[in-house]
Amino acid sequence: MSHIDHTHDREASSWIDGADEHPDFPVQNLPLGIFSLGDGQRRVGTAIGDSILDLSGLSRDRLLPDSVRPALETGTLNALFALSSAERQELRHGVFASLTDRTSRVALLPHLYPSQHCTMHLPFTVGDYTDFYVGIHHATNIGRQFRPDNPLLPNYKYVPIGYHGRASSIRLSGTPVIRPKGQHKPSYSDLPGYGPTYRLDYELELGVWIAGENALGEPVPISKAGSRVGGLCLLNDWSARDLQAWEYQPLGPFLAKNFLTSVSPWVVTAEALAPFRIAQPARPEDDPAPLPYLFDATDQAEGAFALTLETWIATRKMREAGMPPHRLGTGPATSMYWTVAQMVTHHTANGCNLMPGDLLGTGTISTPDPSGLGSLMELSQGGKAPVTLPDGEERSFLEDGDELILSARAVRDGFRSIGFGLCSGVVEAART
Incomplete structure (x- = not known):
C-alpha cells in the first residue's frame, strides 16, 4: 500500500x-x-x-x-x-x-x-469490468424484499460475490441515460411483455481501477493485492429493476445492467488516498472469519477508506424552478463487507488475469439505516413508500428528466480533505 x-x-x-x-x-x-x-x-x-x-x-x-x-x-x-x-x-x-x-x-x-x-x-480503454456486491446493508435490504426471513444467501459472508459486466457501455459522467427497453413480467400478468423499463434505478458505488498485471493462471495473494489498486472513482451502475427481476435467474444480470455504467472522470490515486486508509470494520462475532486466502492482518488494519459518499437528485421541474439538487442520502464507504484487496484476490483466485485499466465496481454501498441508502429500490422499499422531494414531487424510481448525482470526499483529522468530483447523468426517454 x-x-x-x-x-x-x-x-x-x-x-x-x-x-x-x-x-x-x-x-x-x-x-x-x-x-x-x-x-x-x-x-x-x-x-x-x-x-x-x-x-x-x-x-x-x-x-x-x-x-x-x-x-x-x-x-x-x-x-x-x-x-x-x-x-x-x-x-x-x-x-x-x-x-x-x-x-x-x-x-x-x-x-x-x-x-x-x-x-x-474516459480515463482508460477498459478491457474488462466486474461488478461486486460487497455492500452488505444493500444486499440485506434488497434480499429482505424477496426473502424476509433469510435476506442474505448462505455464501455471502464467505465469498465476495460479483458478476462480469459489460465494458463497452462504460461511459463518462454526463452521458445521457437512455431509458432501456427489455422484457419484464408485471405482477398482474401471467406473461412477460417488452418495452421501456418503468423501474429505473441508480446504484451508488466506488469504481476500482486496476494497476499492473498478473499472468493468466497466477493468483494475486492477499498480501500483494493492495498494490494492484491504482485508484478509485465514483461509479453508478444504472439498473432496470423490472427487467432484472425477470431475467436474472439463473445466470444473473443482463439487459437490466449493461445499457450504461457511469464513472467520474478523475482517478483519485492510491497514492493520494494513503492518509485515508483505515481499519476494516470488525465483523460481528457470530460471522465466519474470511477463509485464509482472503485474510491479511495489514489489509484488515488499513484496507478500508475514510470516504463520505452522497447521492443527490434534481428533477426537471426542480432545475427549471432554479432549485438546488436534493440530497437523497449520505454515508461512509466503511459499509463495505469486503475490502478492495479481497475483491482483487478473489477475482484472481482461479488464475484470472487482471489488466491495467480493468474496472471493478464495489456494488451498492448503503448504510444500515435510511440515512444513506444507495438506491431508490431501498429508499422507496421497492416502490411501496415513494420519496417526497422538496417541491412535492414523489419518486419511487427515476423518471425522464431526472438528474442523479454522486459525490465523495475523503476526510480525516490532520489531513487536507480531497474529493472525487461528480458522477452524474440525466434520464432521457427510451428511443423508438
Whole structure:
C-alpha cells in the first residue's frame, strides 16, 4: 500500500489561485484523467483547483521524469498504470514539487488550462469490468424484499460475490441515460411483455481501477493485492429493476445492467488516498472469519477508506424552478463487507488475469439505516413508500428528466480533505 509522505502535508500550498481552498482538488490530491482541448488531442492531465495541468505537455518539455514519458503520450491512462507504483509516485512527487514551487510558474503556465475549457474523456480503454456486491446493508435490504426471513444467501459472508459486466457501455459522467427497453413480467400478468423499463434505478458505488498485471493462471495473494489498486472513482451502475427481476435467474444480470455504467472522470490515486486508509470494520462475532486466502492482518488494519459518499437528485421541474439538487442520502464507504484487496484476490483466485485499466465496481454501498441508502429500490422499499422531494414531487424510481448525482470526499483529522468530483447523468426517454 502507498505511504504517507510530504505530498500529504495539510499545510502544503500551491501557487495556483484558489487551489488551496478547492473542495475537491487541492495540491494534496492530484488525480489523473484524460482531457482534450479544441484540437481533440487526448492528453493526460491532473486537476488542480479549477484548472487542469497538461502532464503530456510537461513531459514533452522535459519537465517530468523520463521514466513516465512514453506512458504520458498514449491518450489513455493504461500505460501509466502498467508502470510500477514507485514510478507513479515519482510522477506525483514531480508534479507536486512544480505546483508548490513558485519558481516553476513560468514553465507551467503554458500547460495550465481552465477546466471549463476542457473536454474530459474516459480515463482508460477498459478491457474488462466486474461488478461486486460487497455492500452488505444493500444486499440485506434488497434480499429482505424477496426473502424476509433469510435476506442474505448462505455464501455471502464467505465469498465476495460479483458478476462480469459489460465494458463497452462504460461511459463518462454526463452521458445521457437512455431509458432501456427489455422484457419484464408485471405482477398482474401471467406473461412477460417488452418495452421501456418503468423501474429505473441508480446504484451508488466506488469504481476500482486496476494497476499492473498478473499472468493468466497466477493468483494475486492477499498480501500483494493492495498494490494492484491504482485508484478509485465514483461509479453508478444504472439498473432496470423490472427487467432484472425477470431475467436474472439463473445466470444473473443482463439487459437490466449493461445499457450504461457511469464513472467520474478523475482517478483519485492510491497514492493520494494513503492518509485515508483505515481499519476494516470488525465483523460481528457470530460471522465466519474470511477463509485464509482472503485474510491479511495489514489489509484488515488499513484496507478500508475514510470516504463520505452522497447521492443527490434534481428533477426537471426542480432545475427549471432554479432549485438546488436534493440530497437523497449520505454515508461512509466503511459499509463495505469486503475490502478492495479481497475483491482483487478473489477475482484472481482461479488464475484470472487482471489488466491495467480493468474496472471493478464495489456494488451498492448503503448504510444500515435510511440515512444513506444507495438506491431508490431501498429508499422507496421497492416502490411501496415513494420519496417526497422538496417541491412535492414523489419518486419511487427515476423518471425522464431526472438528474442523479454522486459525490465523495475523503476526510480525516490532520489531513487536507480531497474529493472525487461528480458522477452524474440525466434520464432521457427510451428511443423508438
